[in-house]
Amino acid sequence: xTAFLRTEFFHNYTRSSSAIIGSxxxxxxxxxxLAGPFLVAQNxxxxxxxxxxxxxxxxxxxxxxxxxYWLGTDGQGRDVWASILYGARISVFIGLVAMMASCVxxxxxxxxxxxxGGIVDSVIMRIADVQLSFPSILIALFLMSAVGTGVDKVxxxxxxxxxxxxxxxxxxxxxxxxxxxxxxxxxxxxxxNHKIIRKHVxxxxxxxxIVIATIQVGTFVLIEASLSFLGVGVPIxxxxxxxxxxxxxxxxxxxxxxxxxxxxxxxxMLVFGINLFGDFLRDELNPRLK
Amino acid sequence: MFGYLIKRLIQMLLxxxxxxxxxxxxxxxxxxxxxxxxxxxxxDAEIAQARRLLGLYDSLxxxxxxxxxxxxxxxxxxxxxxxxxxxxxxxxxxxxxxEMVLVAMVxxxxxxxxxxxxxxxxxxxxxxxxxxxxxxxxxxxPGFWVGMxxxxxxxxxxxxxxxxxxxxxxxxxxxxxSLLTWDGWHHIALPAIxxxxxxxxxxxxxxxxxxxxxxxxxxxxxARAKGATRRDVLYxxxxxxxxxxxxxxxxxxxxxxxxxxxxTETIFSWPGMGKLLIDSIYRADRPVIVVYLMLVALxxxxxxxxxxxxxxxxxxxxxLK
Numbered sequence: 001x002t003a004f005l006r007t008e009f010f011h012n013y014t015r016s017s018s019a020i021i022g023s024x025x026x027x028x029x030x031x032x033x034l035a036g037p038f039l040v041a042q043n044x045x046x047x048x049x050x051x052x053x054x055x056x057x058x059x060x061x062x063x064x065x066x067x068x069y070w071l072g073t074d075g076q077g078r079d080v081w082a083s084i085l086y087g088a089r090i091s092v093f094i095g096l097v098a099m100m101a102s103c104v105x106x107x108x109x110x111x112x113x114x115x116x117g118g119i120v121d122s123v124i125m126r127i128a129d130v131q132l133s134f135p136s137i138l139i140a141l142f143l144m145s146a147v148g149t150g151v152d153k154v155x156x157x158x159x160x161x162x163x164x165x166x167x168x169x170x171x172x173x174x175x176x177x178x179x180x181x182x183x184x185x186x187x188x189x190x191x192x193n194h195k196i197i198r199k200h201v202x203x204x205x206x207x208x209x210i211v212i213a214t215i216q217v218g219t220f221v222l223i224e225a226s227l228s229f230l231g232v233g234v235p236i237x238x239x240x241x242x243x244x245x246x247x248x249x250x251x252x253x254x255x256x257x258x259x260x261x262x263x264x265x266x267x268x269m270l271v272f273g274i275n276l277f278g279d280f281l282r283d284e285l286n287p288r289l290k
Numbered sequence: 291m292f293g294y295l296i297k298r299l300i301q302m303l304l305x306x307x308x309x310x311x312x313x314x315x316x317x318x319x320x321x322x323x324x325x326x327x328x329x330x331x332x333x334d335a336e337i338a339q340a341r342r343l344l345g346l347y348d349s350l351x352x353x354x355x356x357x358x359x360x361x362x363x364x365x366x367x368x369x370x371x372x373x374x375x376x377x378x379x380x381x382x383x384x385x386x387x388x389e390m391v392l393v394a395m396v397x398x399x400x401x402x403x404x405x406x407x408x409x410x411x412x413x414x415x416x417x418x419x420x421x422x423x424x425x426x427x428x429x430x431x432p433g434f435w436v437g438m439x440x441x442x443x444x445x446x447x448x449x450x451x452x453x454x455x456x457x458x459x460x461x462x463x464x465x466x467x468s469l470l471t472w473d474g475w476h477h478i479a480l481p482a483i484x485x486x487x488x489x490x491x492x493x494x495x496x497x498x499x500x501x502x503x504x505x506x507x508x509x510x511x512x513a514r515a516k517g518a519t520r521r522d523v524l525y526x527x528x529x530x531x532x533x534x535x536x537x538x539x540x541x542x543x544x545x546x547x548x549x550x551x552x553x554t555e556t557i558f559s560w561p562g563m564g565k566l567l568i569d570s571i572y573r574a575d576r577p578v579i580v581v582y583l584m585l586v587a588l589x590x591x592x593x594x595x596x597x598x599x600x601x602x603x604x605x606x607x608x609x610l611k
Contacts, residue, residue, distance in 0.1 A: 018423075130305050133590050135542075135549035142583060145571040146316040218430065225432050226553055230568055242432070249438055249557075253453070257442050264435035271430035279426065 009284055019280035025273025033092045036085035041068075044078040044086055045237075051077045056251075059258050072258040075251065080259055083244055084266045090240040091267070094151065095220040098158035103213050105159065106166025111197050111205070113167065114174025125171065128164045136161040140223055144232040154233055158220050165212055173205035211282045218274035225267055241267045298598070302591040309587040310361065314354050317576055361584065367577035371570070376581040380563050386456055387555065387562030389468055391547045393478055394486035398543075401486075402493035403529075403536075409494070410501025410532070411524055421494070428491030433550055437484035437557040444480060451480050454559035481558040485550060489543045496539050500532030507531075534605050541597030545590050 004010055013019050032039070042049045054077035060070040071080040113121040131139065143157040177183060178201065186196045225242025227233035229249075234240045239247070241263045248260025328340045345353055360367070366377040405425075409418040445453035457477035459466035468474025504510060505528060513523045552564030559565070563582060570578040 130308055133305065133545070133594050134587070135546045137546075138549040138552075138586070141549075141552065141571075142313075142316070142579075145579065146319075222430075222432055226434060229432075229434050230553060230556060230571075232571060245432070245435055245438070252438060252442055253446055255446060260435070260438055261442070264432060264439070267432050267435065268427070268430055272427055275426050275430050 012284060013280070016280050018276045022273045022276030022278075022280060025269050026277060029088060029092060029270050029273065032085050033089050036089055040079060040082040040085055042079045042082045044083045053077065056256055071262050074247065074259045080262050083239070084241065084263055087239055087241040087244050087263060088266060088270065090151070090234060090238055091221050091224060091242070091270070092217075094154055094158070094224050094234075094240065095217040098155050098162060098220050098224075099213055099216045101155065101159040102162030102216065103166050103209060106163035107170050107202075107205075107209065109163065110167040110170025111174055111201060114171040115178060115193070115197055115201065121171070124167060128167055131161070131164050132168075136219075137223055137226060140227060141230070141232065144227055149232060149235045151234055151238055154224055154227060157227075158223060161223075162216060162220065165216070166209060169208050169212060170205050173208065174201055177201050177204050207285055211278055211285060214274060214278040214281055218271040218278070221267060221271055221274075241270075298595055302595060305591050306584070306587055310358055310584065311354070313580055313583050314357055317580060318350060318353065366581045366584075369570075369575050369578050371573050371575045371578075376577040377585075379566060379578060380581055380585060383561060383563040383566050385466060386468075386560060387548070387551050387564055390478060390481055390485060390554070390560060390562060391544070391551055393469070393482040394489065394547055395544065397482060397486040398490040398493055402490045403497055406494040406497025407501055407524060407529055407532075410498040410505065411528075413498075413502060422498070425491040425494045428487050429495075431487065433484060433488055434553045434557055436487055437481070437554055440480045440484060441557070452477050453480075456561055481554050481560050484557070485547060485554045488550065489547060492539065492543060493536060496536045497529075497532060500535055501528055504528050504531045530604070534601070537600055537604060538597060541593050544593055548586060548589065 013023075037043065044050070054066065054069065054073050055075050057066045057069050057073040057077075058064055059072045060067055062072075065072070069079045069081065071084070073079055074083070109124050113124040139161045140157045143160060144153060147153045147156070183196060183200055186200050191199075221241075224233055224240060225245065228240050228242035229246045231246065234243055236243070244263035245260045245267075248256070248258075248263065252260055324337055324341050324344060324346060328337055332340070341347060345356055348356070364377075366375065368374060369376050369379055372379055405421050409415075409421045412418050440451075441453045444451040455477060456468055456474070458471040458473040459468050468478050501524075510523060510527055513527045514520075518527070548564075551562060552567050554560065555562045555565035556568050566578065567582045569575075570582070
């Protein structure tokens, strides 16, 4: 631990305000996601804990605000703050799981394409090319419109659009790694291909993925929010932050802005935090800039 | 060059073919379109009849063959909801979308390039830091939420801009254009600003990165040494080279704008083809979804092709083969 505190990485971290703000925002959401249900009195999905008498209370600093609900309540008397804490769990869960799935599948395909070349490479990379010429949001939207709503389906759609970037990056680094002497030495030593890939190539192609993976969580949170906003994302029973905004949009014209504005602020803080930290990581891990 | 064009054309057709297969498969495995065309109280015999008419009893291969031959012949099917040719429906709404996308693009370029050049030329300045943080914030914002906030502030609260619709249009060569009427500009302002923010932020960051990259090059130092003004060095020598990667991103961004227009149009009830897509998804209006996707795929491959051509024009070092 003390060794880590003396590294250049940590030194640069303490001097970079964007890294500190970014990780603080991420830490805030980590706490919100892990401890959310213990931080608020109301469970917004437990009908017994809702009271219709409390519906459409404005935030506490406005006239008619109720100190129990500092960000106000929605049409069912749900605490907006509690909904955000519960919604952030779903958004972050989807972002993280879809990122991990994309990373594993993309890395695997990238390794195969780079290591074996030939027809394997052509097929995987042509699929990637076709996919990259379309915006992710449109592919995800199309997939969701075909399969219907659901957290599992959002995960599949996000993974289907997310693997490409890993596959391309890993393929590129694999191509340059397998030319190097240590891989050739491993070949001469008679190691089987799967062992060379796993023990020698894989560890050396992972570093660039850290930045991609970090940023991708934020991207996925945004795509999921857009899908849910359009009504083809998560189901009403599992409202993510995006679905909260959609629900709030329906009453926006009556001037009830808080039910949609605050969940949006939450998404913004979450993704901004991830992007700030991702930018810092990119600068730190990029050897060309040093 | 001619050989390259032929090769690219074949590639483009291949991409469109792959897209057609994927679209067809996804559409065949999900939902049953027969219930879109028969009345709710249809008898089993009527349902079977409709199924036969739609060709749903054929094998998948036969169905695909029919699908692709009619696409090639220019028969794109009829909307289940509007009972009109799907292509006509989309083409009617396309000018509204193109208009919004173009205004958003121009807005993004006009704001992003000068700010990006400034931030790249003064990387440690206070203003540069503010520009860069705001651009990162711009990437982190959900676009639809920005649209909502704009609607709340400018339409609901202050009433200075309309919240939805396209307003008056003027007719030019049979196309309805908003940009020729004051009311049209009034209506397009909020949606175009909403749509442009993401692209603006990305173009800005690309321009800055490009400027920082080129400012390390020797020709920049030489230009300075030769006595060129700072402005000339930045814009004549620097920007031209910094823009090469920006142009690639530009093409991708145009595609992104068309995609995100679906969301923006939904929020602002803008009568474009993106809103038609979302409405069609809700109504499971399959022919419209299929035609939209094929049309957008065509637009994207053409954009990518044009970007490659433009690439060679601005960077003579690149040759197409």
